Amino acid sequence: MAGTRMRRREGRTDYWPGFVDAMASLLLVIIFLLSIFVLAQFFLGQQLSGRDTVLNRLNAQISELTELLALERAGSRDLQDTIATLTANLTDAEAEQQRLQGLLDASSDRASQTGGALAGMESALEEERRLSQRALSQVELLNQQISALRRQIAALEDALEASEGRDRESQAKIADLGRRLNVALAQRVQELSRYRSDFFGRLREILSQRSDIRVVGDRFVFQSEVLFSSGAETINPAGEEELQKLADAIKELAVQIPAEINWVLRVDGHTDARPLSGTGRFRNNWELSAARAISVVRYLIDQGVDPKRLVAAGFGEYQPLEEGDSDEALARNRRIELKLTER
Template identity: 65%
Template sequence: MALARNRRSAGGSAEYWPGFVDALSTLLLAIMFLLSVFVLAQFILSREISGQDEALDRLNGQIAELTQLLALERSNAQDSEDEIASLRASLGQLEDERSRLQSALDSGSGSAAAANATISALQDNLEEEESISQRARSQVELLNQQLSALRQQIGALESALEASEERDQESQTKIADLGRRLNVALAQRVQELNRYRSDFFGRLREILADRENIRIVGDRFVFQSEVLFPSGSADLQTAGTDELDQMASAIRDLAREIPSDINWIVRVDGHTDNVPLSGTGQFDDNWELSVARASSVVKYLISQGVQAEHLAATGFGEFQPIEEGSTPEVRRRNRRIEFKLTER
């Protein structure tokens, strides 16, 4: 690492740009991951709140129905009480009539037989009214019991509503805590991967710094295609395998140092110039050629002991040039194989 810093110091201000691009790329990856976590948390929270709202709507509907039933029962109870009051008034009138007749009988006015018959009739009416009054009292008692049961149900529903609100609050708290923990874990993983990426590129700089056809562009190592492949071919040549042996050794050393819980890959990207293929060769277009060259490099690295799960091959054809233009030098620089350490 010290040697790498000395070389950067010797290189002057040109070494600042790769580090700046590296930092921007790392920041962009972290922001994208944070946005993904935030969207996921928002989605989970929305589903949880939606479920709570549906439960609350059902409870409100039940409370409204119970309130209507309670109002109806109260109306029936009031009617029964009015009927009892009317019966009691009638009973009072009958008692008054009985007293009047009894007084008349005692004073000797009227016929005793007629008076007794009237009294007997009045007693029958009184017993009937008392029976009606008893039934009314029974109905009032039943209504009071039903009213008490309705009040208990309303109390239970209110308790259930409070418990639901508490669970909703707990869910929101858990989601917020999960987001904080994910942010911390993400920051730790980014820091760890950045440290290993810095070590990896530092070693490769020391090994490959004096190679004319190998360059560092941002956070990538760039091999010119002429070093690895003959023109229009995806078959590795001897000079290219010598360079890739050193790359394979560096990747194997990196794999032993990075913890197993960090998902990482070395992405191998194939690029071509903008000259169309003739169509008479092995490949129909630059897409196929770039993919085939990236795959050849990956397969060779695997043959040298690099684990396949830490490698990926991609092809971009001529559509991701380093420089725009059609001069021979620009086309030569655009024909390349890039290596980039990133998260899987």
């Protein structure tokens, strides 16, 4: 029976020693963690205690400084009151001093008037002598300066007289040159007028058979219909024929006019006041008049006329020969004018 029981006990597994070991290990870990926690609490308490100490010290210093500041302000107010009192006392003392000084001066004046009148007169006389001597020295110096200034004025007057003489000579020369220039200009104008008359006379002979080409004042006038179609800037064949005659006359005239006369033939384009249609290539009459004047100049250059003797200008409808909107007035205002002038 006993042997059977022993065999059963030996056949079961014994867990108790392992459980005891695990519990011991767990207990050691818990104790270690508690130790760390206690140490951390200790150090944190030390830091907080140190900070509280510093904060208390700072608060105490602030309190001391506040008390010192209050004391300083009180002392400053006391000093200001003391300064005000001393200032008032000083003002009173200065007033008293001035009053006493006035009394002393009055007493001294009375004493000097009675006892030192003679000494004062002698002093005044000596002072007058010194002043007189100084004045004599200054008068002598002024006389010398006046003499030097007179010499300078005399020299300046001589220089001014010489300059005025040269100026009169220059004015005479300028007047003489002006008269000569006017005479030369008048001669130039007369010569140009003569050549203009010859030129227009020659044009009259060449173009006398046309009623739409005429002379107006100092200008030779082509009606636009002679040279251009309506609204166009291209010269038509009939116009080229007339301009060919004009080019021949200009070239013949250019040979006769002396080289010193700087002449040009100005070609002016004019239109009537009617607005252009919106379908053309020109935006307004001004552009059309300028384009027509340029076309005439280009044609004359192509025929051998010196470009330096030609000028093109466009005036649009702003230089009419006749006012009004009749067909006759509008036709007369559409024109090309030629004017022989000096540059």
